[in-house]
Amino acid sequence: MYIAYSLLLACALVISLPWWLLQLLRLGKYRAGLAERFGFVPPRLREEIKPGCIWIHAVSVGEVLAVSRLIVDLQAANPQTAIFVSTTTATAQKLARERFGAKQVFYAPLDFGFAVRAYLDVLRPSLLILAETEFWPNLLHLSRQSSAAVAIVNARISDRSFPRYRRFRWFFSRVLSDVNLFLAQTEQDAARLQAIGAPASKVQVSGNLKFDVRNGVGSALHEQLRRAIAKESAVIVCGSTTDGEEQILLEAFTEILSRHPSAVLVLAPRHPERFDSVAKLVSDSGIPLVRRSAWSTVEQAGAGKDSYAVQGAVFLLDTIGELASVYALAAVAFVGGSLLAGVGGHNILEPAQYGVPIVVGPNTFNFREIVRIFEEGGGLHVATETSLKQELQRLLADPAERKEMGQRARELFLQNSGATARALDALESLLRKKATSAG
Numbered sequence: 098m099y100i101a102y103s104l105l106l107a108c109a110l111v112i113s114l115p116w117w118l119l120q121l122l123r124l125g126k127y128r129a130g131l132a133e134r135f136g137f138v139p140p141r142l143r144e145e146i147k148p149g150c151i152w153i154h155a156v157s158v159g160e161v162l163a164v165s166r167l168i169v170d171l172q173a174a175n176p177q178t179a180i181f182v183s184t185t186t187a188t189a190q191k192l193a194r195e196r197f198g199a200k201q202v203f204y205a206p207l208d209f210g211f212a213v214r215a216y217l218d219v220l221r222p223s224l225l226i227l228a229e230t231e232f233w234p235n236l237l238h239l240s241r242q243s244s245a246a247v248a249i250v251n252a253r254i255s256d257r258s259f260p261r262y263r264r265f266r267w268f269f270s271r272v273l274s275d276v277n278l279f280l281a282q283t284e285q286d287a288a289r290l291q292a293i294g295a296p297a298s299k300v301q302v303s304g305n306l307k308f309d310v311r312n313g314v315g316s317a318l319h320e321q322l323r324r325a326i327a328k329e330s331a332v333i334v335c336g337s338t339t340d341g342e343e344q345i346l347l348e349a350f351t352e353i354l355s356r357h358p359s360a361v362l363v364l365a366p367r368h369p370e371r372f373d374s375v376a377k378l379v380s381d382s383g384i385p386l387v388r389r390s391a392w393s394t395v396e397q398a399g400a401g402k403d404s405y406a407v408q409g410a411v412f413l414l415d416t417i418g419e420l421a422s423v424y425a426l427a428a429v430a431f432v433g434g435s436l437l438a439g440v441g442g443h444n445i446l447e448p449a450q451y452g453v454p455i456v457v458g459p460n461t462f463n464f465r466e467i468v469r470i471f472e473e474g475g476g477l478h479v480a481t482e483t484s485l486k487q488e489l490q491r492l493l494a495d496p497a498e499r500k501e502m503g504q505r506a507r508e509l510f511l512q513n514s515g516a517t518a519r520a521l522d523a524l525e526s527l528l529r530k531k532a533t534s535a536g
Contacts (some may be wrong), residue, residue, distance in 0.1 A: 098268070098271060099210075099234060099235060099238055102234050102235070103209060103210055103235065106208060106209065107209070110207075129187045129190065129204070130187070130190065130203070130204030133203050133204040133206070134204050134205070134206055134207050134212070135206070135207060135209075135212055136206050136207075136209070136211055136212030136213070136214075136215035136216070137215070138203075138215055138216055138219045139203055141199065141200045142181065142200070142201075142203060142219060142220070143219060144200060145179050145181070145200050145201060146179065146219065146220065146221075147177070147178065147179040148221070149178060149221075149222075149223035150178060150179040150180065150181060150220055150221070150222050150223065151171065151175070151178055151179070151180045151181070151222060151223065151224045151225075151226065152180075152181050152182075152183065152216075152220055152222040152224070152225045152226070152245075153168060153180065153181070153182050153183070153225075153226045153227075153228070154182075154183045154184075154205055154225070154226070154227045154228065154231055154236075155182065155183075155184055155189060155193070155228045156184065156185045156186065156189065156205075156228065156229070156231065157184070157185065157186045157188065157189045158186070158188050158189045158192055158417070158418075159307075159443070159444055160184075160189070160228040160229055160251075161182075161184060161189045161192050161193050161196070162192075162307070162310050162444075163228060163229075163251055163305075163306040163307045163310065164226075164228050164250065164251070164306060165196055165310065166306070166309050166310065166311070166517050167250065167306060167517050167520055167521065168180060168182065168197065170517060170518075170521050171521065171524065174521065174525060175528075178223075179201070180197075180201065181201050181202070181203070181220060181222075182197050182201060182202045182203075183202070183203050183204065183205035183206075184202070184204065184205065185204070185205055188369065188417050190202065190204060191417060191418075192417065192418055195418070203216075206236075208233040208234065208235045208236055209235065210235050210239065213235050213236050213239050213240075214239060217239060217240065217243045217245070221243070222240070222243075222245045223245060223246065223528065223531060224245060224246045224247075224248065224524070224527070224528060224531070225240045225245050225246070225247045225248070226248050226249075226250055226524070227247075227248070227249045227250070228249075228250055228251050229249075229250075229251050229252060229253055230249075230252065230253060230254065230255075230258065231249070232249075232269065232272055232273065234272045237272060237273075237275040237276060238272070238275050240275070241275040244535075246277045246278075246527050246528070246530075246531045247275060247276045247277050247278075248276070248277060248278040248279075248280065248523075248524060248527060249276055249278070249279050249280065250280045250303075250306065250520050250524075251280065251282055251305060251306045251307075251516075251520075252279050252280060252281045252282065252286060252290060253281070253282045253283070253286045254286055254289035254290060254293070255441065255462055255463055255465075256462040256465060257441065257462060259289050259292075259293075262289075262293040263292060263293055266292075266293050266294050269293045269294045270293070270294025270295075271294070272294075273290075273293070273294045273295045273296075274294075274296070276295070276299065277299060277527060278299055278301070278523060278524070278527050279295050279299055279300045279301065280301055280302075280303040280519075280520050280523055281300060281301065281302050281303070282302075282303075282304065282305045282466065282516075283302065283305075283466045284302055285466070286302075286466075287300050287301070287302050301523060303516050303519040303520045303523060304513065304515060304516030304519060305466075305467065305513070305516055306516045306517055306520065307444060307446050307467075308446060308510060308513045308514045308515075308516060309514050309515070309516055309517040310446065310447075310450075311450065312421035312422055312447060312450065316419060316422040318389070318416075318419045318422065318423060319422040319423060319425060319426065322363075322407065322412070322423065322426055323426060325406050325407045326361055326406070326407050326408065326426065327359055327406070327408055329359060330357075330359040330360060330361055330408055331353070331357045331359075331360040331361070331428050331429075331493050332360070332361045332363065332426050332427050332428050333350070333353070333360065333361070333362050333363070333427065333428065333429050333430075333431065333489060333493075334363040334365070334420075334423055334424050334426065334427035334429075334430045334431070334448070334453075335362065335363065335364050335365065335430075335431040335432075335433060336365045336420050336424065336430065336431070336432055336433060336443070336447065336448070337365065337366075337367040337420075337432060337433045337434050337443035337444070338364060338365065338366050338367060338375075338431075338433035338434070339366075339367050339368075339433055339434045339437070339440050340371065341436075341437045342433050342434075342436045342437060342458075343364060343366070343375050343378055343379075344378065345436060345482055345485060346362065346364065346431065346485075347362075347378065347379065347382045347384065347411070348486065349485055349486035349489055349490075350362045350384065350411070351382070351384065352486060352490065353489065353490060353493065354384070354409060356490070356493075356494075357493060358409050359408040359409055360408075360409065360493075361407055361408060361409075361410060361411075361412055362384075362410075362411045362412070363411075363412045363414055363423055363426075363427070364379070364411055364412070364413050364414065365414035365420045365423075366413075366415075367433060367434060367443065369415075369417060372390075372413070372415035375413060375415075376388060376413055376415070379411045379413060384410065384411050385409060385410035385411070386410065386411050386413060387407055387410050387411070387412045387413065388413045388415055389412065389413060389414050389415050389416050389419070390415045390416060392412075420447065421447045424447050424448040424451055424453055425451040425453070427448060427451075427453045428453075428454075428492075428493060428499060429453070429454055429455075429456060429489060429492050429493065429499065430448035430453045430454070430455050430456070431455075431456045431457070431485075431489070432444070432445045432448065432455060432456075432457050433458075434460075434463075435457040435458035435459070435460050435461045436458030436459075436460070436480075436481075436482055436485065437458070437460065437482070438460050439460070440460065440463075441460060441461065441462045441463035441464075442457060442458070442460060442461035442462070442463050442464050442468065443463070443464070444464065444467075445457060445464065445467060445468065445471060445477065446467065446510060448506070449471065449476060449506040449507065449509065449510040450507065450510050451503075451507070452503040452504055452506060452507035453503050453506065454476070454477075454478075454492060454498075454499045454502035454503045454506065455471065455476060455477040455478070455502075455506060456477070456478050456479075456480050456485070456488055456489065456492070457477060457478075457479055457480070458479070458480060458481065458482070458485070459479055459480075459481055461479075470509055470513065471506060471509055474505055474506075474508075474509045475501070475502065475505045476502055476503075476505040476506030476507075476508075476509050477502075477506065478492075478502070
């Protein structure tokens, strides 16, 4: 089965090669870490090798944030154990290096046997931890063959992927047999894991790690914006927006400005390659534009407050890793990827932790359980493409409702925390069992 899978994977790579080359040449998106992806282990990792290390894989920024506290707690519980982190996306790589150090972080290998073996031979991990739904057959199988224990944390099966996994249960039941422990976000995720072939004895429900992410207010940008935006200005923070949503938000903001002329729309597109096109979209709308990449209140403060104040404008957050603390400034937060069909929404917990009222679109299948909790608990409103404008205007006109929604969001965020401690206990138990069996 694994030979057939590897051959199919190789064929898929060859067939899609022209597209990958175009992406490399046009965007440079996948150029970073290309050698590492094909199994060339960077020398920096070899300097940090210690017997029995832990390898944690987090695909993108969301997964890196989700496992960050777990990594800190794992390291505290195992101070003599080296922990390495792999990512798939360049933005996640940058964030992981900032948080855990460049010597501990690398690009995950493609799921070819030769690439995976290269890392297993060097790292020789005692435990491989994968975040959410990284069911890579060769990685799982070869890790077990190397005697590493394998765990999947924060595991979830989305509405969109569940039918596909179930259709190929004959394949995934074999793949998932190589996993020692599944820590599911919800009971529904646990049931779905078992439905696609995960042994029931290996599945536990530990909750969602993202409820334990704490982003501290006080970042440089948060403080700069707090000083640059007038206290009476209505601030709408729109995070992780995707193609098509910015135009709708700009149309809504144009009307908001007629009632709140000093209002500020903080716009944070999900994908960095879209920063310039979104900037052009804002400029074409006629609304004043301030780009984070070209702005610094610290540098301009000496010229007088008026030269760096932000009001009646769009503040384009065209940087990575600064959105979370900016949510704390919001009167209302809109979390993108949810207004139009196809994306499935993004993480609403970043504004929730600050007690900010949240608005999302109707397409939130990637965060279905979290959105359900907040919608039923009164900390979140769902708006459609046609009703978003009215919803934002209504909330801005009703400070009492905003305050009540925000308080509920904060309470729900705190009530559902604790997944990291449960995950840590389960992983420590797995490590003890492995040490006992090895002894």
